[in-house]
Amino acid sequence: MYLLEQKILSEGEVYEGNILKVDGFLNHRIDVPFMKEVAKEFHRLFMEDGVNKILTIEASGIAIGALVAEEFGCPLVFAKKTKTKNIAGDVYTSKVESFTHGTTYDILVSKRFLDKNDKILIVDDFLAVGNALNGLIELVEKSGATLAGCGVAIEKGFQHGGDKLREKGVKIESLAIVESMDHETGQVYFRK
């Protein structure tokens, strides 16, 4: 999505360790009128797929998830992160390893909110090694629902989480795929 690539080039900040900071429009301050255009693009890409529910993960997926759900006229469910050891039996859970923080946490969704008749679009702000998306896909599989695909704002192509999911046959639509970054020059290069 040309608009998103331009936004990353003008407002994103590159730091050592392949960190791309976009908290000015995507995940701390959210440029809602701009993200609305992003949501419309996800709707265009998945409008033929029978989506009836959006699934994301707290916290930074929720804003974009809500805007996408509005486009589809459907509910949004967000998975909760938890360190709680005792999780009641009325939830689907999966484990997510945080690549950034080197920790593992559980994510959960109430069984009441995922149904085997659902056709689910997973939405998230970032895709890197793919741990969060894999955890969300596992929740969908456990519920018996159908996965329509995954819509991601920014994919870090060089961490290959998206490529692995595409090889498995999952429909992944990333609106900007970063192929490489240079923290010394601040440059960001996108996949063609």
Next chain:
Amino acid sequence: MYLLEQKILSEGEVYEGNILKVDGFLNHRIDVPFMKEVAKEFHRLFMEDGVNKILTIEASGIAIGALVAEEFGCPLVFAKKTKTKNIAGDVYTSKVESFTHGTTYDILVSKRFLDKNDKILIVDDFLAVGNALNGLIELVEKSGATLAGCGVAIEKGFQHGGDKLREKGVKIESLAIVESMDHETGQVYFRK
């Protein structure tokens, strides 16, 4: 807001300890088309107040915050909860006591995202004793921005956080004010 009161009566669940569970439409599964109507009502109530930024707190305030920001055509900023002891100097922080969990946590917003020229509408899903709102108001005050007011979906009137803020002169608009609940009958009574 009549529609919200009806939604609470039809879908809310009352549990012992004055717990009102509305996670089927407000804070786990979010009924986005319905919450869009809620967002429009907040816009109607604050449209004369010069609002240029919405502020909320993760996680469950984000969805409604995004939909309200869309109505105002402005950005959304969400405060982050943290247990981190060492917080860098480029953030505004305040302490919030969790009435439900009996713990205290810090909330923070990057100084880059609150400006003294801002006129801020704080939005949240729930208002009970008012600790989260007070923490958010403190962040606004520290930034030198102007507080337009607070829009809350559901206020627990019997916990008086809203009344205390109104006595201080803060404009608080709650779309449904619960005056009492009865977990044995499941009944919810609203303030007239």
